[in-house]
Amino acid sequence: MLLTSDLKFNFPQELVSKNARPRGQSRIFHISRGSDDCEELQWPRFLAFFQKGDTLILNDTKVLWARLIIQKESGKEGEIFFLKTSGESLNQWEVLAKNLNMKAGRKIELPGGIKALVKEKGRISKIQVTSEEFTNEKLKNYFLAHGEVPLPPYITSLRSGDSSNTSNDRERYQTIWAKYWGSVAAPTAGLHFTEDHLRGLRSRGVKVEFVTLHVGAGTFLPVDTQNLNDFKIHSEFAAVGPEVCSAIRESQGMGKKVWACGTTALRALESAVQTSGTAGTRLPLVAPFAGETKLFITPGYKFEVVNGLLTNFHQPESTLLALVSAFATETPPSNSKGELKAVQKILRAYEIAIEKKFRLFSYGDLTVIS
DSSP: OOOGGGGGGOOOGGGGSSSSTTTTTTOOOEEEESSSEOOOOOOOHHHHHOTTTTTEEEEEEEOOOOOOEETTTEEEEEEEEEESSSSSTTEEEEEESSSSOTTTTTTEGGGGGGGEEEEEEESSSEEEETTTTTTHHHHHHHHHHHBBBBOOHHHHHTTTOOOOOOTHHHHHHTTTTOEEOOOOOOGGGGGGGOOOHHHHHHHOOEEEEEEEOOOOHHSSSSSOOSGGGGGGOOEEEEEEEEEHHHHHHHHHHHOOOOEEEEEEHHHHHHTTEEOSSSSTOOOEEEEEEEEEEOOOOOOOOSSOOOOOOOOEEOTTOOOOHHHHHHSSSSSOOOHHHHHHHHHHHHHHHHHHHHHHHHHHHSSOOEEEEE
């Protein structure tokens, strides 16, 4: 049994990156799946990891500026972070609130004069927007006009002043290939890449394909259970199209690698896995998929699609740290002792990275696990 506390590690606050470097200028830390080796890579050597026939999967979700500052006459009262619609109506929302009294029945005025009513208080609260103008065609423009870039609290707390955003955040907290609005946090592994990187990979015969996973609370909420497997992850929308499945099957048929750029792309792909075959045989097949996923990957999980993972460093005691711990070994551990060893492997690698002063978390440096 893995405890959430098994995923704990210490780090110096000065390594938490509060601003992003220009794309393509981050450092790269490689963790081997087949051994305990880890090392720093320069960009040319990293890009040479990708071979002709490989497939690289990117997440094309686009971040909504869905963090709203609630003002009173006396100044800032708190924040509401819109996560996703609750049901079919755009007026019903699941939200995270900070420094706000979310008592059921309370009326709240959002920026721009939009009225809302608290329907249910909780770790994730539910509100109803009562203004008619909060409609589908105006929703994106409303958040663009009134929202703050939804940077993680560990970044905003490092910045001074009432506004935690900089003019650079709207460009840097979005991948260059972002297409479909719907995420409340960026798929941060993709923030490192430029158009030149993608052109170079394609020119060498690497297939670059896209899936969609709209990042929600399931990705970033802290684990609040003592036993890791007792945590109930929140659902997120994912879509994997037939073109992606064809590209993956072609790479697999050639004995080539499938790379996921980000834990979100990996979870989308693994959510699309189906199995077929007669008793005693099992043939994993990635098939078109569109729907909600609650896939929670912890050590012991058998990865069916992805061979290489690009990701950032992750926070202690998080679902994402559990995921990369699971991915860090080629053979899934079969018992709790092996699961703990998988976690300890990642924590040892992180310890080395911290000694080498790699920059941590969402705006930090890139890790490659392969």
